[in-house]
Amino acid sequence: MKDSFDDPPPVPPSERASLPDGLRFAFGTLTVLPARITRWDRPAARTGMACAPVAGLAVGLLAAVPGVLLLLLGGGPLLAAAVTVAVPAALTRGLHLDGLADTADGLGSAKPADAALRIMKQSDIGPFGVIALLIVLLVQTAALADVYADSWVRGALATVAAAVAGRLAMTLASREGVPAARPEGLGAAVAGVVPSRAAVAVTALVTAAAALAALPLGLPTALQYAASVLAALAAAEMLLRRCVRRFGGVTGDVFGALCEVAGTTALVLLALG
Template sequence: MKDSFDDPPPVPPAERASLPDGIRFAFGTLTVLPARITRWDRPAARTGMACAPLVGLVVGLLAALPGTVLLLGGGGPFLAAAVTVAVPAALTRGLHLDGLADTADGLGSAKPAGEALRIMKQSDIGPFGVVALLVVFLIQVAALTNAYADSWVRGALATVVATVTARLAMTLASRAGVPAARLEGLGAAVAGAVPHRTVAAVTAAVLVAAAAVALPAGLPAAVQHAVAVLAALLAAELLLRRCVHRFGGVTGDVYGALCELAATTTLVVLALG
């Protein structure tokens, strides 16, 4: 994958999508929350994928709420963690988890790119996909159980930071120079849509915000949250490069896999110490 491509030329004002159009695109494609997509074009994809971390913020808050209520109600950290992990899956109709499973099957098939993409498009889940789902669920629940066992604040904060970082990984995967593996689907709509400068600005904003919200717990906590974001993005970048090399580009399934890997990595780092 080539990351050295220049950013695309500035888009004429008439072809720019408004912020509301971009937000509707982001929520309409990445969640089941009510959001009527008003534009389905490259400008809307550009703005929408730049807004993906905002989707993560809303999903994270909605996921942390029932987990916190259960914990404070005496349900225990394990139950709080399990319900917290289930909420994002429900808010996406399991699309990101399905993408993780399909990507694992495609990568594990050892088939040529075209055949691997065909395997990923099938409705069933193969053994690699099943293992990937089980491992991700176990790790996410275990990591959040550890966080909730410390306090509801730590558990809720870990949830929100993980969901925001997971969607930030999608923004990075939509940067200029990343090709689409197919001519149709979400991957084709958003691949290469976001300029590098926008990606850098959004990434910096998420890093600063993650450190800032943890700062009341002390400087080490703030540093840990920033490191968690960076570690997640590194893990997602490695998977992205592997998928582009293996499939010739990204697909909607790859975006789902990146999202789940980034969320899991964030939670693991935040469970340490």
């Protein structure tokens, strides 16, 4: 395994993917928004997974719109939160939630890695998956309702921050040194494609952007948003390490679980303010 502190090998120009190719890869694999994937190779995956937070930004903005409108039309914070939480599920065809459920079933099965991976590929959802879905959706809705109760501005900003943090967790999970659990699937396509330095740079950029976006609400709030991004990544990193030890690497389901866990963690931290 390559040491994470080593410089990544230079990529020949012919193996580089353009930013538009990467954005199409990110939007085409992580959302249902119209994006025709022009390249399906490692260079495109490298650029695409580095751009995953951009896809999260789009999802977060689209999710915040109906919640804010409901509040402005006289709806309550709970209704606004429930609708806001539903939008990302629709914009991803529920794939990230499905990944969360499958990962929970695999981790809870107490079976060897091969058997756990087979469980995760099955179309049905077991008891661990059901419990994980209920808890995550309930916590997301409750936390967002608390933030919406403060103001629609804070609710919208928290929605966007959580969506971006969730996709940033995917970027970090695609970094060098993280293996794939299977030789096929999305996990194999994106595992280890993002250079460590690029992953750190994207993390710093997203954290700074979250703080800057919240700065008009005051310096304490800006620091809270930066902390929520870092806490989200810490929670996702713990899950990632557990999955790598348990399954031998990452799968597409694991990426979905990381996204949901990171986004939920960010919302909880933002609700505490």
